[in-house]
Amino acid sequence: RKEVEQDPGPFNVPEGATVAFNCTYSNSASQSFFWYRQDCRKEPKLLMSVYSSGNEDGRFTAQLNRASQYISLLIRDSKLSDSATYLCVVKTGGFKTIFGAGTRLFVKA
């Protein structure tokens, strides 16, 4: 079993749709959680950190469920510019950072 698992997609949605991504992790000692966005042939860029209380940044909402060991990302009112690969990232104590393989999103006009 992979340490961090994501649905690879692709998710094909129309503009204005709401789309949700899930990510599961295997190490219950994991401490920090993030969502990164990666455009084709570019570097990953931080989208948002994920907190147990949940957090929202505009159209993006992230949730963490420690008991079930999963993280989610919800995108409301999808824009064409949201098309990208979304990477789930989990950090355990110290240096260890594990990336999921990513979920591809295509938003269509």
Add this chain to the structure above:
Amino acid sequence: ETGVTQSPTHLIKTRGQQVTLRCSSQSGHNTVSWYQQALGQGPQFIFQYYREEENGRGNFPPRFSGLQFPNYSSELNVNALELDDSALYLCASSSEGWATDTQYFGPGTRLTVL
């Protein structure tokens, strides 16, 4: 932009050769992590340097080695290149060596091994 720079942008090598990749961290950051990203995969952690010392390592063989300099810039060296080493190599800088800090990525070096 993150302020993290990498050089070169692209590189083509042949099997058995050696390569050195470079990374300049964001101002104020003392930690650099290196990742390998194969096509269609997420980045895989290679190692991390904190204040000029290796702070941890992923599942990569010893032919992957690195350095961090007093100005916190870093190098990744790969010896005896193999075809499977073809990938995007990313460095990320952060301000501390521990779990909770956010990493900021450079644009990457795309290495092709023929």
